[in-house]
Amino acid sequence: xxxxQLDYGAVYAKVKALYGKRLKQExxxxxxxxxxxxxxxxxxxxxxxxxxxxxxxxxxxxxRSDLEIILRNEYESExxxxxxxxxxxxxxxxxxxxxxxxxxxxxxxxxLFNNGRQEKYQCTLPEKFLENYQIAYDKxxxxxxxxxxxxxxxxxxxxxxxxxxAPQKDGRVDIPLLESALNTAYYNYLFAYIKKxxxxxxxxxxxxxxxxEIDLLNIIRILRLKRYYKIPKDECLVYMISNHYQFGKDxxxxxxxxxxxxxxxSVLGKTPYGxxxxxxxxxxxxxxxxRYEYRINKKIIQISPPSIYSIISxxxxxxxxxxxxxxxxEGVRYHMPKEQIENYLIGYQx
Numbered sequence: 001x002x003x004x005q006l007d008y009g010a011v012y013a014k015v016k017a018l019y020g021k022r023l024k025q026e027x028x029x030x031x032x033x034x035x036x037x038x039x040x041x042x043x044x045x046x047x048x049x050x051x052x053x054x055x056x057x058x059x060x061x062x063x064r065s066d067l068e069i070i071l072r073n074e075y076e077s078e079x080x081x082x083x084x085x086x087x088x089x090x091x092x093x094x095x096x097x098x099x100x101x102x103x104x105x106x107x108x109x110x111x112l113f114n115n116g117r118q119e120k121y122q123c124t125l126p127e128k129f130l131e132n133y134q135i136a137y138d139k140x141x142x143x144x145x146x147x148x149x150x151x152x153x154x155x156x157x158x159x160x161x162x163x164x165x166a167p168q169k170d171g172r173v174d175i176p177l178l179e180s181a182l183n184t185a186y187y188n189y190l191f192a193y194i195k196k197x198x199x200x201x202x203x204x205x206x207x208x209x210x211x212x213e214i215d216l217l218n219i220i221r222i223l224r225l226k227r228y229y230k231i232p233k234d235e236c237l238v239y240m241i242s243n244h245y246q247f248g249k250d251x252x253x254x255x256x257x258x259x260x261x262x263x264x265x266s267v268l269g270k271t272p273y274g275x276x277x278x279x280x281x282x283x284x285x286x287x288x289x290x291r292y293e294y295r296i297n298k299k300i301i302q303i304s305p306p307s308i309y310s311i312i313s314x315x316x317x318x319x320x321x322x323x324x325x326x327x328x329x330e331g332v333r334y335h336m337p338k339e340q341i342e343n344y345l346i347g348y349q350x
Contacts, residue, residue, distance in 0.1 A: 011085040012306035015314045018078075019301050021049040023321055028348050031328050032338045037064050040329060050074065064333055071322050078318060082311050090308040096189050097312055099157065101125060102135070103182045106153060106162075107175060109140050114172045118143060146173070157189070158182055176239055180221075184242045187214060191243065202307040209296040215247040216289040219273055222252050223285070226264045233257065246272055287346065294320055294347045320346045 023031075027048055034040045041062050045054035053074055062070075086094055102125070109121045123137040134155035143149040146167055153162055165178040190210060197203040218240045225236045233256040237249060251271060258264040268274050276288050297313040304310055324345045331341035342348055 008085075008087070008306035008308065008310065011082065012310050015301060015310050018049075019314055019317070022317065023048060023324070025348065028324070028328075028342070028345060031325070032331070032341045032345075034328075034332055037062060037067055037329060037332065040325075040332060041067055044325075064329055067329055068326050071325050075315075075318055075322050079315055082315065086308065086311070093190075093193050093308055093312075096186070096193060099189075100186055102156070103158065103179075103186060105137065106156075107179055107182075109149075110173050110175055110178070113143070113146075113149065114175065158185055161185060176221075180239045180241060183214075183217065187241060187243050197307075199305055199307055202304050202309050205296075205300050205304050206309045209293070209300065211243060212246075212296065213289070213293055214241045214243050215273060216276075216292060217241060218252065219247055219268065219277070220285050220289065222255050223261070223264065223268075223277065224282075226256060226258070227261045227282075284343070287344070290320065290346045298347075317347070324348070 027043075030043055030047070031040055034043060038059065041054060041059040044050040045059060050071075053070060057070070083094070105123065105125050109118065112118050112121050119141050121141040123140070125137065136152055139152050140149065143152060150159075150162060150166075153159060156162065161178065161181045165173055165181070167173050187210060191207070194203055194206055194210075197206075221239055222236065225231060225239065229236075233253060236256050237252060240249065240252060251267065255264040255267045258267055265274075265277060268277060276292070277285065280288065294317065297316045300309055300313040301317070304313075324347070327344040328341055331344070
């Protein structure tokens with residue numbers, strides 16, 4: 001406990017200070033009332049923690065894409081600044097944290113690969129993340145065969161899973177099955193690391209966060225399988241992430257045995273997550289997961305002792321904030337009503 005206080009005490013104070021400067025409800029209210037990208041940039045420059053980066057540029061010449069790039073670069077810069085303060089013993093955890101982004105990036109490529117459009121792929125990972133890996137993402141777009149893809153991703157810790165996911169007769173990768181296998185491996189790596197954490201409170205909080213996240217991802221997967229596909233229960237269960245918190249294979253099996261989708265939702269009502277999905281359109285299911293994660297990350301910053309997890313939670317919240325701003329920019333671009341834009345914001349009114 002004392003060692004973590006010494007290692008992360010100062011940076012934890014910085015996390016708390018930056019968290020205090022986050023966008024508040026009044027900021028989101030003002031931003032969603034903007035009518036142009038210029039108005040958004042002007043507000044960010046004059047009233048928010050983003051003033052420093054906007055003071056360095058001519059906002060009158062900004063286009064929508066420029067503004068999005070500036071915001072994403074700000075996340076990368078903040079990540080890089082924190083990376084300098086991370087204790088050597090926690091570098092392994094940071095690499096695992098980054099590997100989730102690598103998983104998403106590779107799955108994005110494979111979606112294009114399945115449709116023969118791999119040449120359309122563009123890497124969106126921040127440069128700092130790319131420096132820590134030996135995967136040549138820029139070469140993926142020229143991978144015309146799965147064997148060529150495997151050669152590029154060979155340095156990945158998930159390489160064996162990519163080998164096992166090789167396309168069968170139809171030449172397509174079973175992406176949902178691969179995603180489940182990758183997520184299971186990712187969480188197993190994280191839990192193995194967290195077991196070494198000496199701070200009981202920090203270990204408990206991050207353990208709850210990850211297991212609840214797994215539960216929600218599994219619930220959404222089961223609901224979609226139940227609604228759209230007539231697949232035997234045993235085959236459906238292989239699409240679940242192995243670890244769980246309060247939603248295991250028994251409950252999943254009971255949902256899959258239900259005669260229809262509504263009956264499956266009734267089974268879900270027996271769990272602490274039941275009210276999250278009742279009377280909610282599928283379009284916002286993923287947002288439900290993000291909102292739950294937002295609350296847990298916020299809690300870790302507010303009550304957990306100084307540790308690497310405080311930094312990760314802050315970066316998670318910062319990423320959500322950047323995503324919110326991008327959604328506002330897109331909403332203004334397409335002249336969406338204020339109320340409709342607000343539906344896409346995570347952490348709004350909290």
